[in-house]
Amino acid sequence: MLNIADLRNTTYDPATVMPRAKLEVADASAVVEPIIDQVRHGGATAVLELTERFDGLRPQTLRVPTSAMDRALEELESDVRVALEESIARARAVHDAQLPPDTVVPLADGARVENHWLPIQRVGLYVPGGRAVYPSSVIMNVVPAQAAGVPSIAVTSPPQTDFDGLPHPVILAACQLLGVEEVYATGGAQAIAMFGLGADDDAGNTVCAPVDLITGPGNVYVAAAKQAFLGQVGIDAVAGPSEILVLADQTAHPAWVAADLISQSEHDPLAASVLVTTSMDLAEAVVAEIEAQVPGAVLEDQIREALTGQQSGALVVETLDEAIEVTNAIATEHLELQTADNDAVLEKITHAGAVFLGAFAPVPLGDYSAGSNHVLPTSGTARFSSGLNTVSFLRLQQRIHYDKTGLEPLSKGIQALATSEGLHAHADAIRHRFDEM
Ligand SMILES: NC(=O)c1ccc[n+]([C@@H]2O[C@H](COP(=O)([O-])OP(=O)(O)OC[C@H]3O[C@@H](n4cnc5c(N)ncnc54)[C@H](O)[C@@H]3O)[C@@H](O)[C@H]2O)c1
Numbered sequence: 001m002l003n004i005a006d007l008r009n010t011t012y013d014p015a016t017v018m019p020r021a022k023l024e025v026a027d028a029s030a031v032v033e034p035i036i037d038q039v040r041h042g043g044a045t046a047v048l049e050l051t052e053r054f055d056g057l058r059p060q061t062l063r064v065p066t067s068a069m070d071r072a073l074e075e076l077e078s079d080v081r082v083a084l085e086e087s088i089a090r091a092r093a094v095h096d097a098q099l100p101p102d103t104v105v106p107l108a109d110g111a112r113v114e115n116h117w118l119p120i121q122r123v124g125l126y127v128p129g130g131r132a133v134y135p136s137s138v139i140m141n142v143v144p145a146q147a148a149g150v151p152s153i154a155v156t157s158p159p160q161t162d163f164d165g166l167p168h169p170v171i172l173a174a175c176q177l178l179g180v181e182e183v184y185a186t187g188g189a190q191a192i193a194m195f196g197l198g199a200d201d202d203a204g205n206t207v208c209a210p211v212d213l214i215t216g217p218g219n220v221y222v223a224a225a226k227q228a229f230l231g232q233v234g235i236d237a238v239a240g241p242s243e244i245l246v247l248a249d250q251t252a253h254p255a256w257v258a259a260d261l262i263s264q265s266e267h268d269p270l271a272a273s274v275l276v277t278t279s280m281d282l283a284e285a286v287v288a289e290i291e292a293q294v295p296g297a298v299l300e301d302q303i304r305e306a307l308t309g310q311q312s313g314a315l316v317v318e319t320l321d322e323a324i325e326v327t328n329a330i331a332t333e334h335l336e337l338q339t340a341d342n343d344a345v346l347e348k349i350t351h352a353g354a355v356f357l358g359a360f361a362p363v364p365l366g367d368y369s370a371g372s373n374h375v376l377p378t379s380g381t382a383r384f385s386s387g388l389n390t391v392s393f394l395r396l397q398q399r400i401h402y403d404k405t406g407l408e409p410l411s412k413g414i415q416a417l418a419t420s421e422g423l424h425a426h427a428d429a430i431r432h433r434f435d436e437m
Pocket residue numbers: 031051054055127128129130131132134137158159186187188189217218219220221222239240241242267268374375376
């Protein structure tokens with residue numbers, strides 16, 4: 001089911017050896033443009049109509065009523081509650097530690113600059129709910145926003161047929177545990193449009209106020225809609241399907257590697273599961289394990305489609321350095337290191353959204369409870385971006401404090417620079433303060 005490519009004694013390009021699945025974002029953009037337009041003109045009623053069209057059911061109200069939120073928490077199974085609370089506590093510890101300190105930089109007498117971090121004022125957090133529902137993504141979006149001090153947090157997730165057109169009750173309960181009261185029952189591009197534009201009811205009352213930043217993972221329609229708002233509203237990332245790469249040598253445990261590769265493939269038929277190894281014996285054992293573990297899996301069809309796609313496979317290379325080079329070139333969302341000396345390999349890893357070290361740090365640990373964030377850069381964007389974190393919800397404001405003593409020694413130099421740029425009014429603004437014009 002997982003194809004093995006033997007790259008030993010061959011010439012290959014690490015950058016193209018493992019192509020990603022083709023994501024039809026352009027096609028999805030054509031679908032989402034009219035959806036966004038409809039929300040722009042029709043507000044909350046349009047969001048409800050579109051929800052009915054794409055999710056097959058119309059929520060009674062777009063905003064989830066408080067009574068439903070309370071009920072979800074009351075009815076939450078105790079083992080799930082305990083696990084959510086543990087996951088929240090660990091995520092809080094990690095995300096609170098990401099809060100950068102303000103700094104004051106004295107530069108000369110009467111001259112200092114301060115670096116001051118400000119929270120984004122209002123954020124809209126998307127929690128997927130199509131093929132699967134993701135209460136864990138509530139935690140991964142809300143906790144960093146709260147760590148950053150965001151005062152206004154709204155969450156949205158698609159309505160579920162089995163739950164009266166409300167988002168999944170565990171999603172609502174997770175919101176309750178986190179103290180988030182503003183929750184909407186809509187998904188897809190219409191949810192992103194609601195956040196980006198705001199939505200009023202037919203009488204002109206605000207149902208959802210527009211947000212300053214939209215974060216959270218989602219399918220290709222969610223990604224295309226986020227892309228459409230780029231530049232108008234902050235966007236964390238335009239996410240692609242989930243990805244795992246396991247870099248392993250002969251010391252790895254084949255059944256566990258196989259299970260980890262299968263785990264991420266159940267997210268999406270386009271999910272990427274890749275093994276990069278120096279051991280043909282391991283590659284063959286992992287493939288045999290996959291053949292044994294997949295039949296009968298709950299999401300077997302989806303798993304098979306993902307594992308047999310061009311984006312998934314096992315690559316056998318000659319040396320550990322080659323394995324590291326291929327891994328860095330792929331720049332995967334999740335990287336597992338399962339080698340005899342993971343710390344030495346880690347030193348050479350430059351590109352990966354998050355790195356999981358050793359046999360007892362599998363990706364599902366990070367998906368739920370490690371404390372790290374599971375909203376991570378996909379599609380090779382780990383080359384230039386980070387996973388969702390506390391700083392994603394902050395803006396750096398530089399505060400410039402100069403008095404006359406501070407400005408005077410720079411006066412002539414600024415005038416010279418401004419004149420060299422042909423910007424004489426800039427020079428004059430300085431000159432006015434020290435010379436008669
Ligand atoms: N990176 C992460 O942290 C992370 C976490 C969880 C999930 N994910 C990924 O998020 C994705 C979730 O996708 P999903 O589909 O399950 O849920 P989703 O909530 O992203 O999308 C469901 C919505 O898509 C809309 N939709 C469906 N078909 C449509 C169509 N033909 N035209 C217009 N709109 C349509 C519907 O409105 C529906 O509510 C998966 O790819 C998963 O791998 C990523």
